[in-house]
Amino acid sequence: MEKKNLIKIFCMIFSFIILLSPISAIPSQAAVIPAQAAASGGETIEPRAPVIEWVYKVENGVVYRRMYNHSTGEWIGDWIRCD
Numbered sequence: 140m141e142k143k144n145l146i147k148i149f150c151m152i153f154s155f156i157i158l159l160s161p162i163s164a165i166p167s168q169a170a171v172i173p174a175q176a177a178a179s180g181g182e183t184i185e186p187r188a189p190v191i192e193w194v195y196k197v198e199n200g201v202v203y204r205r206m207y208n209h210s211t212g213e214w215i216g217d218w219i220r221c222d
Contacts, residue, residue: 191215 189210196203196218206215 195221 189208191206191208191210193204194207196205202221203218204221205218207213208215
């Protein structure tokens, strides 16, 4: 009788582990193609983050800087004097 109980407990633990384990096999139809592989067919990839950099100018011997967004072609903020 003790052996039967041990087998039942083992089967219950085994089935519990199987139920909680994730499924690792994905059908090939459901596989997602990475973005780099999809874009290799001649498509262009556009950056999502804006390209922003400091622009410097010298006026009357004083250096000023201002941020410029190259993605939108707009200035950000005012000219700031660099000391």
